[in-house]
Amino acid sequence: MITELGHFALVLAFMAAIVQMVVPMVGAQKRWSSWMSVAEPAATLQLLMTGFAFAALMHAFVTSDFSLRVVTMNSHSAKPMLYKISGLWGNHEGSMLLWVLIVSLFGAMAAWFGGNLPPTLRARVLSVQAAIGVAFYGFILFTSNPFLRLAVPPFDGEDLNPLLQDPGLAFHPPFLYLGYVGLSMSFSFAVAALIEGRVDAAWARWVRPWTLAAWIFLTIGIALGSWWAYYELGWGGFWFWDPVENASFMPWLLAAALLHSAIVVEKREALKSWTILLAILAFGFSLIGTFIVRSGLLTSVHAFATDPERGVFILIILAVFTGGALVLFAARASVMEARGVFSMVSRESALVVNNILLAVSSFVVFFGTLWPIVAEMAFDRKLSVGPPFFNSAFTPFMVVLGLVLPIGAMLPWKRARLGRVIWSLRYAFALAVALALLVWAMQTGRSALGPVGVFLGTWVVSGSALDLWTRTGRSGGRLKRLVRLPRADWGKSAAHAGLGITIFAIAGLTAWEQEDIRVVQLDEPFTVGAYELTLTGVEQLRGPNYFTTMGTVVLARDGKVLTQLHPEKRVYPVAQMPTTEAAIDNGVTRDVYVVIGDQQDNGGWTVRTYIKPFANWVWGGALLMALGGLLSLSDRRFRVAAGARKSVQQTVPAE
Amino acid sequence: MRRVADLFRGALLVLVLMLSGPVGAVQPDEILADPAMEARAREISKDLRCLVCRNENIDESNAELARDLRILVRERLVAGDSNTETVAFIVDRYGEYVLLRPTTIGANWLLWAAGPLMLVMALVMAWFYLRGRSSAARPQESALTKDEQERLRHILEE
Numbered sequence: 100m101i102t103e104l105g106h107f108a109l110v111l112a113f114m115a116a117i118v119q120m121v122v123p124m125v126g127a128q129k130r131w132s133s134w135m136s137v138a139e140p141a142a143t144l145q146l147l148m149t150g151f152a153f154a155a156l157m158h159a160f161v162t163s164d165f166s167l168r169v170v171t172m173n174s175h176s177a178k179p180m181l182y183k184i185s186g187l188w189g190n191h192e193g194s195m196l197l198w199v200l201i202v203s204l205f206g207a208m209a210a211w212f213g214g215n216l217p218p219t220l221r222a223r224v225l226s227v228q229a230a231i232g233v234a235f236y237g238f239i240l241f242t243s244n245p246f247l248r249l250a251v252p253p254f255d256g257e258d259l260n261p262l263l264q265d266p267g268l269a270f271h272p273p274f275l276y277l278g279y280v281g282l283s284m285s286f287s288f289a290v291a292a293l294i295e296g297r298v299d300a301a302w303a304r305w306v307r308p309w310t311l312a313a314w315i316f317l318t319i320g321i322a323l324g325s326w327w328a329y330y331e332l333g334w335g336g337f338w339f340w341d342p343v344e345n346a347s348f349m350p351w352l353l354a355a356a357l358l359h360s361a362i363v364v365e366k367r368e369a370l371k372s373w374t375i376l377l378a379i380l381a382f383g384f385s386l387i388g389t390f391i392v393r394s395g396l397l398t399s400v401h402a403f404a405t406d407p408e409r410g411v412f413i414l415i416i417l418a419v420f421t422g423g424a425l426v427l428f429a430a431r432a433s434v435m436e437a438r439g440v441f442s443m444v445s446r447e448s449a450l451v452v453n454n455i456l457l458a459v460s461s462f463v464v465f466f467g468t469l470w471p472i473v474a475e476m477a478f479d480r481k482l483s484v485g486p487p488f489f490n491s492a493f494t495p496f497m498v499v500l501g502l503v504l505p506i507g508a509m510l511p512w513k514r515a516r517l518g519r520v521i522w523s524l525r526y527a528f529a530l531a532v533a534l535a536l537l538v539w540a541m542q543t544g545r546s547a548l549g550p551v552g553v554f555l556g557t558w559v560v561s562g563s564a565l566d567l568w569t570r571t572g573r574s575g576g577r578l579k580r581l582v583r584l585p586r587a588d589w590g591k592s593a594a595h596a597g598l599g600i601t602i603f604a605i606a607g608l609t610a611w612e613q614e615d616i617r618v619v620q621l622d623e624p625f626t627v628g629a630y631e632l633t634l635t636g637v638e639q640l641r642g643p644n645y646f647t648t649m650g651t652v653v654l655a656r657d658g659k660v661l662t663q664l665h666p667e668k669r670v671y672p673v674a675q676m677p678t679t680e681a682a683i684d685n686g687v688t689r690d691v692y693v694v695i696g697d698q699q700d701n702g703g704w705t706v707r708t709y710i711k712p713f714a715n716w717v718w719g720g721a722l723l724m725a726l727g728g729l730l731s732l733s734d735r736r737f738r739v740a741a742g743a744r745k746s747v748q749q750t751v752p753a754e
Numbered sequence: 755m756r757r758v759a760d761l762f763r764g765a766l767l768v769l770v771l772m773l774s775g776p777v778g779a780v781q782p783d784e785i786l787a788d789p790a791m792e793a794r795a796r797e798i799s800k801d802l803r804c805l806v807c808r809n810e811n812i813d814e815s816n817a818e819l820a821r822d823l824r825i826l827v828r829e830r831l832v833a834g835d836s837n838t839e840t841v842a843f844i845v846d847r848y849g850e851y852v853l854l855r856p857t858t859i860g861a862n863w864l865l866w867a868a869g870p871l872m873l874v875m876a877l878v879m880a881w882f883y884l885r886g887r888s889s890a891a892r893p894q895e896s897a898l899t900k901d902e903q904e905r906l907r908h909i910l911e912e
Contacts, residue, residue, distance in 0.1 A: 334779060334814060336814070339809070341809050342809070369887060437887065439887070440887060440888065441887055441888060442888045443884050443885070443888050447884075447887070448884050451880050451883070451884065452880070455873070455876040455880055458876070459869065459872045459873045460869075462869075463868060463869040463872070466865060466868045466869075467865065470856070470865045474861065474862070477861070478860065480850060480860070481849065481850065481851045482850045482851055482853065482862070483803050483851055483852070483853060483856065484854075484865070485801075485803060485811065485854025485855065486800075486811075486854060487800070487801050487854050487855035488854070488856055488865075491855075493869075495869075496869070616780055616781075616782055616785065617782050618782045696781075
C-alpha cells in the first residue's frame with residue numbers, strides 16, 4: 100500500500116513539475132504575477148511528493164519488502180540496517196530517485212529563499228529547474244521505475260554488491276549528488292538570465308552561493324569516494340582516472356572555475372558571458388557524467404546499470420538541455436557587454452588565468468575520457484587512455500596553477516604591480532625553496548616529484564597565510580584584526596591552503612610510498628621500512644552476512660608495540676563474492692596498510708604491507724577546501740546581500 | 755554466477771570495484787630476484803591494461819590473465835629485452851588496446867596535443883580580451899536599457 104502511494108506521489112511530483120515548468124515561464128513572459136506565483140507552491144508540492152516517494156521506497160528497503168523488484172535485486176533480510184537504508188541508492192533506480200529528490204530540494208530552496216529576486220527572474224529560474232526535474236521524472240517513470248512489483252515475490256533478496264556494503268555508501272553518493280545536482284541551480288540561473296537578457300552584479304551575487312554550495316558538496320563527495328577506494332580496494336590507490344571518476348572531476352573543475360569567474364562578475368561586471376557559459380557547461384558535464392555512468396558506453400571499473408535504452412534517454416536529456424542552453428547562449432550572449440575596465444596586470448586577469456587553467460585541464464580530462472570512443476568510431480582503432488596519460492597531460496596544469504595561485508590571490512583589483520606582490524611573497528617563496536631543498540637532500544636517488552610537491556605545497560599554503568596576514572594592515576593590533584577579517588577572506592585562504600596540502604600529499608604519497616609483498620609464517624617477524632610486523636594468528640569467523648578470514652598482525656617500531664591490526668578476507672555467500680578489508684593504522688605522517696591474501700602450500704600467508712606517507716593529508720586538504728567554501732558561504736555579505744539587493748537594484752554597481 | 759549481470763545493475767557510484775578475488779595483484783612467487791629488474795617490471799606493468807578487467811592495469815589486477823601477462827613481462831626482461839622491446843612484444847600479441855598510455859602514432863597526436871593547443875588558444879583569446887578591457891575607452895556608463903534609450907530619443911526629438 101505504502102509502495103503504491105509512493106508511486107502515486109512520484110507521478111504527482113511529475114505533474115507538479117510540468118505545471119511549474121510551464122505556468123511561471125508563461126507568466127514571466129507576459130508579466131502576469133498570478134501565473135508567476137504558481138512556481139513557489141508547485142516547487143514545495145514537488146519536494147513533498149518526491150520526499151514521500153523516497154520515504155516509501157525507504158520503507159520497502161527497511162522492511163525488506165521483496166515484492167518490489169528493486170529491493171529483491173539489491174537487498175537481503177540478513178543485511179545490516181545501515182546497508183538496507185543506504186542500499187536504496189546503491190542501485191540505478193533508487194539512485195535516480197535520490198537524484199530527483201535533490202533536484203526538487205534545490206528547486207524548493209530557491210523558491211523559499213528567493214523572495215528578493217526580481218519576480219520574473221525567480222519565476223524563470225524555478226521554471227528551468229522544474230524542466231530539469233520533468234526530464235528526470237520522465238526518465239524514472241518510463242525507463243527506471245523503482246516501484247515495479249514482482250508477480251511472485253521471492254523468499255529472500257539477492258543481496259547488495261558486497262563492495263557497496265560499507266559506510267562509504269551511506270555518505271559518498273548523497274554528497275556527490277548534492278554537488279552534481281546543485282550545479283543545476285547555477286544552470287537554471289544562467290538560462291533564466293539569458294532569457295531575461297540581463298546579467299549584473301546582483302545576479303552573480305545570487306548565483307555564487309548556490310555554486311559554492313554545490314562545489315562544497317562535490318568536493319566532499321569526491322574526497323569521500325577517494326577515501327573509500329583507498330581503504331576498500333586492497334592496495335591503497337586513491338585516484339584511478341576512471342571514466343566515472345572523471346565524470347565527477349570535470350564538473351568539479353568547472354565549478355571551481357565558475358566560482359572564481361562569478362567573483363569577477365560580482366565585483367567588476369566583466370566576464371559575464373564567460374560565466375554564463377561556464378554555468379551551462381558545468382551542469383552539462385554533470386549530465387555527461389550521468390550519461391557515462393548509466394549508459395555503459397565506456398568501460399569503467401565501476402559496475403553500473405548499463406542499458407542502451409536508458410543511455411539514449413539520458414543522451415536526449417543531455418542534448419536538449421546543454422544544446423538548448425548553448426543555442427540560447429549563442430543568440431543572447433551579445434547583450435551582456437562588460438563594463439569593468441582593468442589593466443593587464445590585475446586580480447581580474449589573474450582570475451582569467453585561473454579560469455583558463457581550470458577549464459583547459461577539465462577539457463583535457465574530457466578529451467582523454469572520450470578519446471577511446473572517438474578513436475574507435477572515426478579511426479577504427481581500439482585503444483585505451485589510462486592513468487599514465489592523465490598523469491602526464493593533466494598534472495602540468497595543476498603545477499602551473501599552484502605556481503601562480505599565491506601571486507594571483509594577492510593582486511589588487513583593476514591595476515596592480517606584479518613586482519610588488521611577488522616581493523611581498525618573498526618569505527613564502529624562500530620557505531618553499533628551503534623545504535624543497537631539504538627534502539631533496541634527505542631523499543636519495545629518487546624522483547623530483549617529492550621535492551616539487553613540497554615546494555608547491557609550502558608555496559601555496561604559506562602564500563595563503565601571508566595573503567591573510569597582509570590584509571590586517573601595517574600597524575599594531577594586527578592579530579585582533581586578523582580574527583575580525585571577513586569570513587570570505589578566511590574561506591579563501593583556507594580553501595587555497597587546502598589545495599596546497601592536497602598537492603603536497605599526492606606528490607609525497609606517490610613519491611615515498613613503500614611496498615612489501617611476501618609470504619609470512621605465523622609468529623615470524625618481518626620489517627618494512629622502520630616498522631616490524633608479526634602475523635600472530637589467522638582465524639575463520641562469521642559476520643552477519645559473510646564469512647571472514649581474519650589475520651592478527653602486531654605492528655611495532657623500535658621494539659615498541661604500536662597496535663594490533665586485523666586485515667580480513669571476506670566471502671559473501673549470497674552474492675558469491677569475495678572482498679578484501681585492509682587493516683590500516685592511521686597516523687599523522689603515514690598510514691601502515693596491511694592486506695592479507697591466500698594461504699600458501701607451505702602454511703604461510705601472503706601479506707602485503709604498504710607504508711603510505713601523508714595519506715590522510717590528501718583528504719584532509721580536500722576537507723579544508725570544503726571548509727574554506729563553507730566559511731565563504733557563511734560570510735555576512737551573502738546573508739546581507741539578499742536583503743540589500745532591492746535598495747541597490749537601480750544603481751550602477753560600485754567599481 | 756547467474757547473478758553477475760544483476761549484480762552489475764545493482765552497483766552504483768562506488769570507486770573502483772573489481773569482481774575478481776581479494777588476492778591482490780602481484781604474488782610473492784612472481785617477484786624477480788633482481789630488485790632493479792623487478793622495479794622495471796613493475797614500471798612496465800603499470801602502463802599495461804588487464805584486458806579482461808574493467809579498467810585496471812596488470813600490476814593491480816587479480817585476474818588470471820593479468821598474472822599471465824605479469825609473468826610474461828618478467829620473462830621477457832629476464833631474457834634480456836629492453837623495456838620498449840617488452841612492451842612492443844605484448845602490443846604485437848594483444849594490440850594497441852593493451853597500452854594505458856596511448857601512443858602518439860596517427861590520429862593520437864591530437865589527443866596528446868589537445869591540452870597544449872587548447873591552452874594556447876585560450877591564452878590568445880584571453881590576451882585579446884584583456885587588451886580590450888585595459889584599453890577600452892571608459893564605457894559610456896549609460897545603464898539604460900534599450901527601451902529607456904528609445905524613450906530618451908523620443909523625448910529629445912520632441
